[in-house]
Amino acid sequence: MPSVARYAGQILFHAGFAAAIGTFASWPMYNRMPEGSAQIKLSFNHGGRRVEDCRRLTAEELSKLPSNQRRPIDCSRERLPVTIQLLIDGAPIYEAVLKPGGIAGDGQARAYEKFIVPAGTHLIEARLRDSKRSEGFDYRSRFEAALAPGQNLAIDFKAEQGGFLFR
């Protein structure tokens, strides 16, 4: 085979290799969300209240403890689970009882959930219970969100900032 043709073949090969590299470096596009939808992401870390209320020790109990451990208030470390409810336009889309983290059950409960909803205006209700009560919630929020297509609405929870945060 004449060597001009062989060089042409080499050029062809290199061009093909480069074209393949250039192509798959960013194509085909990967589409993760249906057209015209938005995402709600619920994520928080929150520690429920203690399983047992703190208790003031009696003078008699205190005297039994070694002198360096005499703290007048005794608190258990274990925490209650956190109950969470999320409703969109009145319909519940997420309900869970989140166990406290940590081996001793003394850590924060974690939530990280994503929901795809049609874009548009939605009434979002979020409720959270972190106490011993068996009914009702300790925190409730209602939020009317106008979600643009592709928008990501984050719902966080921070007790020290008054409860749910929509952003």
Add this chain to the structure above:
Amino acid sequence: MGLLKRSLRACFDSGERFLALAFPPDWNPLLNLGALGFFFYWIVTVSGIYVYIFLDTGVTQAFASVEYMTGEQWYAAGLMRSLHRYASDGLVAVMLLHMLREFALDRFRGVRWFGWATGIAVLLLVTIAGISGYWLVWDRLAQYVAIVSTEWLDHLPFFGQPIARNFLSPETLDSRFFTLMIFMHIAVPLIALVGLWLHLQRVTKPRINPPMGLAVGAGLSLLMLSAVHPATSQGAANLAQVPGSVGLDWFYLGAYPLLETFSGEVTWSAALALLVIMGAIPWLPPMKRQRPAAVDLANCNGCARCMNDCPYSAITMQARSDGRPFEGEAVVDPDLCVACGICAGSCPTSTPFRRLSDLVPGIDLPDRSIAAIRADADAEGARIAGPARIMVFGCINAGVAAACRAADVGVVSLNCTGQLPPSFIDYVISRKLADGVLIAGCRENGCHNRFGARWTADRLAGERDPYLRARVPRARVVTLWAGRLGGAGLRREIAALATRLALLGPFKPKSPFGRAVAQGERADA
């Protein structure tokens, strides 16, 4: 697995043959995958250092600085950015091909497990490096990579709070992670380089630089690609938006859609299972390997030829242990020896002219000894008859010779063409075991044992010890480097050699004084 290996091997064989239409053997890309990997690695390093100068390392400023490179600086930093991306992708492509090829050629089991294991480590490191690189642009793709990566890591029970919370909303974004990624993107490739250094510890004279012609072609084509199709960003990251539709780099991020589609349990189990399988296949099943080469001290004069020829650094020269006045002695490390026999082919004592009782070379393979090869040659020589008898020495890795056995064609198999001491050719012709000799091995530059074919060619050409003696008529000796697909070529070569031999007539050795030596007389000294 055997079937998979065989079909892959057929693909590589045909691919090599196809590319050989355009490329000379030295330049064949499929025979230079490891070297191309290094070449792309260096391009990535140089272009990476260049673009790092322009990168603003704050998470909120990074995007603008990358846009500046691609926009205002398109002719320099922008070009470098593109090269950085495309050479990284090229690296993944050739690395995967190289891995598949070593698998297909069954060069990952037995003592070769080491190259495989270090290769897997390098593969992981390169992938992590690439992923961290996409993070640094802080565009929508970076946002996607950050979210999916951290969500995936969060499935592990190690993190107190989900690290994906960093990317919950613009308010929660902090730059700690970004700084960590910059650090990783520099550190991980360096660790990979250490891994590559380890990777090459068990091969001698590794080919880490592609031949000039191939390097120029690959380099220029990436440069052209960078010029006509520059790497760009996909819009600034915005955590208030979902990075819904992204252009993925499938070389590095191909698995990301799967990470999102399946649950954490499934993806983590699959990833770990894949890693375990990849790590364990050198032993699944364990290779039935031949015993390693053994030194016979009585016959070793310490010439070090075997050490110089061993492609796997399995031989060292050590102080003489038997008190004889030679410089040293050859010592084989059985954990490195692949039993190719190339050392036996290089040893000056491996000469078939010695009497049978003496044919113990200084170094030999217990399971395929030089004595056994001579016995096969003698037997085949006695069997074949005709006006043009041919003795084929065929390497078992090319594996095509056996099929050519015929009434006038004798076949002797070798572990590697490099196992054949050139004196065997002299022996076969001068002892009239055959009228001509044909050596059939792997494709040129594609030797299964790396250097067997090359050393053989050099020995026949008188460029490497041990030489083929000058008295051997070269018209009666043919080498064929055609590999596994060379069956048809081999039959053609045999036919051509037979025609030539018929014209040449029977071999008449010349005496040192120029007169033909009478038949039966010994021509060897």
